[in-house]
Amino acid sequence: MKKLLVLGGGTAGTMVVNKLRKKLRKDEWQITIVDKDNHHIYQPGLLLMPFGVYTSEELVKERDHFFPSGIEYISGDIDIVDAKANRVVLVDGRIFAYDQLVIATGTTPRPDQTPGLNDELIWHKSAFDFYTLNGSIALKDALEDWPGGRMVVHITEMPIKCPVAPLEFAFLADAYFTEKKMRDKVEITYVTPLEGAFTKPACSRALGKMLVDRKIALEPDFMIERVDPESKTIISMDEREIPFDLLVTVPLNMGADFIGRSGLGDDLNYVPVDKQNFLSKKYGNIFALGDASDIPASKAGSVAHFAIDLFAENFVEYIQGREMKHNFDGHANCFIESGNGKGLLIDFNYTTEPLPGMFPIPVLGPMPLLKESRINHLGKLAFRWIYWNLLLKGRWIPIPALMSMKGKKQPVLTEGVKVNASR
């Protein structure tokens, strides 16, 4: 009996076991999944929770409810992967041998990595994250009573989980304070280490304009050095200081510590893999999927979903000694909430930046790309049902794994673009 061991029962790990249990014979492959707790969080919901859209009951379900029959679920904390011996050791001493290992332990915000940020004077009092359930709930409570002042929405360093989420937060905050008739009492500043609102040029322009329209100030190229909890100020490596009354920060994101301890990670504990098939660059029987890998794509559930559709096919080929033929293109598909019941949709991959057009059907859509609309917002809300009922269980969803250029408007190449590294 061969053993497939999956570390992490989040979005990626859950989809992997659902896909592969159907594809691998039960008398040939035993599948085991390990996670430290039994709470599966619908992470896109954490963004909306501070604004009173969801309760925690709507966002948390038991992990094992989404695992198929015929797999083994182990509750435990991972200590180390002994890749040379093909085994994983848990903190409590239990040992699991594997023939093939999938690492899907995601990425986690690490406020401890920025000096002063998790100081008890400010952490979850006037400085918040919204990528954890506790952070999101604490921020909801803080926003309810907040009299106004300087709100700073801040990103520490790329890459982060769901790179559009902090922008969405700023848009939603603008709408929230407008609704509460106190927008004139709030100054919102968007502080980013990037040189614009977002990473890709066309998208950065469109989203940058949306910041201007909402009177949200942009502070680009801001690499944080530390937070001064006394004066409530964030300070950059080049000595810029931005004071805040309410800081909504995306702390440094890192992969799981056991990845670093096991010698399997890069500087941020992400596992270096082949970006087309997710096979570890170091070991021929280790794959990393979802946010845990170092692929240059957005760390987002949609990317994990498309990737795992292809991975499941590849894995079967691989264990049969055949060539893996289902190369991943970095496809991502993200709804961006823009406030007031509207949203945008972007669809892109490793080589094609988000373009305007219609999705998924050319001209007809119904969803316009890179443009605000009500239907995109409804799409985002509907997605929670799709996530719990179809996506995690590996059921069919009518969006292809590889990106399509159908319905997208090709940009016209501009000539004479000059070197602008100094700007």
Next chain:
Amino acid sequence: MPVVEIAGKPIHVNEEGFLTEYGEWDTDIAKVLAKQIEVDLTDEHWKIINFLREDFKVQGETATSRRVQTVGGVPVKEQFALFPKKPAKKMAYIAGLPKPKGCV
């Protein structure tokens, strides 16, 4: 991809002016590129540029600011002092390498 003349040699660059061929770079080109973005190269600058060149050869990708700190031994704060405002981008530009992943 455009071809431009730098230090008397034809050089392949991308639309942002970053070199696209690892082998076309040399120290004379680095000096011209540095001048274009108003960086006066000192030994400290060269230490980083040489690290980036060597690291790229092994890793196949440009080191991030974080990696220049942890592996190359130059703190991020010092990178900001040497290459003001956008160190990751400027270091890669002068070293004739693609922009690092973090700022793609």
